[in-house]
Amino acid sequence: MNDTTPPLRTIQRAFEIIDLLMEEKSIGVAELSRRMDLPKSTVHDYLRTLRTMGYVINDDGQYRLGFKLLELGGRMKYRNRLFHVAKPELERLVEKTGELVSVNIEESGRFVVLHMEEGDESLSLGIYPGISIPIHTHAAGKVMLAGFDEEKVDRIIEEKGLEAVTEHTITDSDELKAELEQIREQGFGVDLNQQVVGMGVVAAPIQVKNRVIGSVGVVCPTDRLLDEAFRQGIAQEVQKCANIISVNYQYSP
Incomplete structure (x- = not known):
């Protein structure tokens, strides 16, 4: 793979979500779905995966970045x-x-x-x-x-x-x-x-x-x-x- 090879879309989207969460203190699935132009079910799957890995926190349906990124x-x-x-x-x-x-x-x-x-x-x-x-x-x-x-x-x-x-x-x-x-x-x-x-x-x-x-x-x-x-x-x-x-x-x- 070289620099001209297109990035893996799934990984790119995961980091796009992280970037959006960096801009906001917290945000809901519907707003993320709108801003990323993706189905809510797809966004939810990404958030669930990121939450399982400790990078995202779910506060009563509002999502924010976890301190795992600070640790890194x-x-x-x-x-x-x-x-x-x-x-x-x-x-x-x-x-x-x-x-x-x-x-x-x-x-x-x-x-x-x-x-x-x-x-x-x-x-x-x-x-x-x-x-x-x-x-x-x-x-x-x-x-x-x-x-x-x-x-x-x-x-x-x-x-x-x-x-x-x-x-x-x-x-x-x-x-x-x-x-x-x-x-x-x-x-x-x-x-x-x-x-x-x-x-x-x-x-x-x-x-x-x-x-x-x-x-x-x-x-x-x-x-x-x-x-x-x-x-x-x-x-x-x-x-x-x-x-x-x-x-x-x-x-x-």
């Missing part, structure tokens, strides 16, 4: 070497900045938060480990793009597009590539209001043997990042953090 996500994170290496450095970065900080990876052309730590000054944005967003809308995603070869960057742009999440999001490939070149020159990235209006990000890449494996990002209110001295101070701290993680990842047992 937790295991994935705690088995990840980058998480263990980065966590103490993120804690130190939070102590210095008081802001929301995260270590991030690229997966399937998207930006994914692997782990985050919150400080006293953190914005409340509903960010959580595992959240996935368009990679071009976030400085911590763009510093990873800046470290990828041109062929990979072009492939991500072609497959994922450059959607506008806010009116400030870069949606032109030439403009994005110019920003990536600037990131390479200065060693860090900054964006304002491109993913969330009112939110700014300062980020630096984590590189091991000339390969970008992730990034560190500091999330701040946009108005604080307009102050050049503050912005440069955050940039120095985030670069220092990313460099320490890079070295520790390479040489820790």
